Amino acid sequence: MSLAFLFPGQGAQRPDMLGTLPRSPATAEVLDESRTQLAQLGLRPDIDTASALEDTTNAQLALLIAGVASARALTAEHGLIPQFVAGHSVGAFPAAVCAGVLTLTEALTAVTLRGQLMERACRDGQWGMAAVSGLPTRTAADIAGQVGTAEDPIWLANINSATQTVFSGTVIGLRSAEDAARRAGARNYERLQVSVASHCPLQQDTARRMAEYLTGLPRRDPSARYLTNTRGRATGSAQTVLDDLAQAVARPVQWYDATRLMGELGVTCALEAIPGHTLTRLLTSAVPGIAAEALQDSGLAPAAAHMQHLLQRTPE
Known part of the structure; x- marks a missing residue:
């Protein structure tokens, strides 16, 4: 028990x-x-x-x-x-x-x-987080590394399951990550009710x-x-x-x-x-x-x- x-x-x-x-x-x-x-x-x-x-x-x-x-x-x-x-x-x-x-x-x-x-x-700039479903963790990590830039970084913030992860980053970076995630076959990409970038x-x-x-x-x-x-x-x-x-x-x-x-x-x-x-x-x-x-x-x-x-x- x-x-x-x-x-x-x-x-x-x-x-x-x-x-x-x-x-x-x-x-x-x-x-x-x-x-x-x-x-x-x-x-x-x-x-x-x-x-x-x-x-x-x-x-x-x-x-x-x-x-x-x-x-x-x-x-x-x-x-x-x-x-x-x-x-x-x-x-x-x-x-x-x-x-x-x-x-x-x-x-x-x-x-x-x-x-x-x-x-x-996060007072300088616009930041947030987004959940992506349907991609392996390695693929999500690759996307963060590929689309993130010095001006608009993207980080892998949460590893929630084998196929659900969360990104942290700028609003612009999160948009780029969404495009890349959908091209990679993500089932869903959802912006969270969070106005900061966390776990990064x-x-x-x-x-x-x-x-x-x-x-x-x-x-x-x-x-x-x-x-x-x-x-x-x-x-x-x-x-x-x-x-x-x-x-x-x-x-x-x-x-x-x-x-x-x-x-x-x-x-x-x-x-x-x-x-x-x-x-x-x-x-x-x-x-x-x-x-x-x-x-x-x-x-x-x-x-x-x-x-x-x-x-x-x-x-x-």
Whole structure:
């Protein structure tokens, strides 16, 4: 018996995602704590309106809060305790909170800093990200190398599956990459709801500044195995988690490696936090033997009940 909690990254956000969280004491507690900390950080509480979510920092904070609220409700009110946690990009922060490496207050401060630094790194020029489906990773990497220029760079930012990757780069570079990807036979090419370029060398100063902040926090080893973004490996070390949280913004996300590793490590069930469902689909595609469910699609209480039933039937 082994349960994983999955936490989506930027691109999964949607308007009123916090206002429509399931009503429960656990989610109310997370929302109250978050509002207090946002006020101390000088931020408005309404970070999940359609216009507010256009801001990188607001989108990342909303995903953090929704992820922590989902996990606390599952654990405190439904008795589901994960043995593994994995978060895609900014989703790594609620994963770290769930595993006890960060407090919610520490994570809110860190994600605010992260979002602001990412925006600052992209203040000159127009940047973004795009997902391409239907091409092997090697082909996508070749396209990035071929179409990227010094003025309009393209980087391979996420390796999500054997045939799904994400590019980071300038808007012009992403257009060139789309033309090349479609010529190479891509099934789909979609610009993400992201106005920065992430998981690329452009964010090296962001990674450095994040490391400086995280260095000052206490070292709390995770209560669940944490799967890293930068290497797609599992760790039980607080220092490795903090290093991953800092460095991932400047390195490609190795999500495909992380999902395949879950199968090797014996994960039998997985729940994806609100508001995502893409990670569930990627996991079931990579490791069909894992029963995965998205709270956004099934509802928190029904999904929790279903997982409880499966876990009771699954031998250790």
